Amino acid sequence: MSLRRCVVAVDGPSGSGKSTVSRRLAQALGASYLDTGAMYRAATWAVLHAGVDVNDPEGVVKVVVDTEIVVGTDPARQTVSVNDHDVTREIRGHEVTGAVSAVSAVPAVRKLLVERQREVIAGAERIVVEGRDIGTVVAPDADLKVYLTASAAERARRRSAEIAADHAATQADLARRDLLDSTRATDPLRQAPDAIVLDSTEMDIDQVVAHLREKVDA
Numbered sequence: 001m002s003l004r005r006c007v008v009a010v011d012g013p014s015g016s017g018k019s020t021v022s023r024r025l026a027q028a029l030g031a032s033y034l035d036t037g038a039m040y041r042a043a044t045w046a047v048l049h050a051g052v053d054v055n056d057p058e059g060v061v062k063v064v065v066d067t068e069i070v071v072g073t074d075p076a077r078q079t080v081s082v083n084d085h086d087v088t089r090e091i092r093g094h095e096v097t098g099a100v101s102a103v104s105a106v107p108a109v110r111k112l113l114v115e116r117q118r119e120v121i122a123g124a125e126r127i128v129v130e131g132r133d134i135g136t137v138v139a140p141d142a143d144l145k146v147y148l149t150a151s152a153a154e155r156a157r158r159r160s161a162e163i164a165a166d167h168a169a170t171q172a173d174l175a176r177r178d179l180l181d182s183t184r185a186t187d188p189l190r191q192a193p194d195a196i197v198l199d200s201t202e203m204d205i206d207q208v209v210a211h212l213r214e215k216v217d218a
Contacts (some may be wrong), residue, residue: 002119013157019037020205022130034127035113040109041097042071042082043084046135054102069116133190146198149199152171154201155174
């Protein structure tokens with residue numbers, strides 16, 4: 001696969017290691033990196049900040065349409081801003097995490113943000129894009145499609161260690177998000193038919209990145 005122009009799509013459920021793997025792979029390739037989930041989190045932050053009920057689709061759409069969301073593409077330093085306000089840390093809070101599935105399930109929100117994501121991809125020579133519908137919706141013509149997964153227990157262990165949370169509560173929350181993301185009517189989480197499925201349960205980050213780097217170079 002030529003590295004002159006390359007789009008790598010990395011999909012998978014929460015806690016599978018998508019973000020870390022995608023950032024490191026982008027760095028190894030000298031490529032840009034786009035975390036599409038950060039866009040939905042930023043949109044959710046904007047909705048909550050505006051005091052709009054996340055279960056009010058019309059209100060949610062109005063906020064997102066009127067909001068400028070900028071997600072940086074430097075894999076070494078992620079930045080996210082909403083109307084020029086830095087929300088890089090704030091979008092990872094419990095409130096946003098608990099509401100993001102509801103906001104991202106609104107069809108008009110997904111349509112708007114997918115358009116913005118495609119603009120970012122089109123402007124990059126090489127880019128690794130991670131999310132839940134990259135290989136199926138955002139970049140169906142990606143040069144390499146990866147569906148990264150891990151066992152439910154391992155995903156919960158990783159996430160609870162990352163955010164210093166209770167393992168059982170984290171596993172329950174991941175199960176809730178998996179259900180919401182995989183059953184939403186618009187652009188649900190699913191594996192692209194031509195994606196490489198990689199179970200990272202027994203692999204460390206370096207092994208996963210090395211494996212994917214070989215696929216890109218093949």
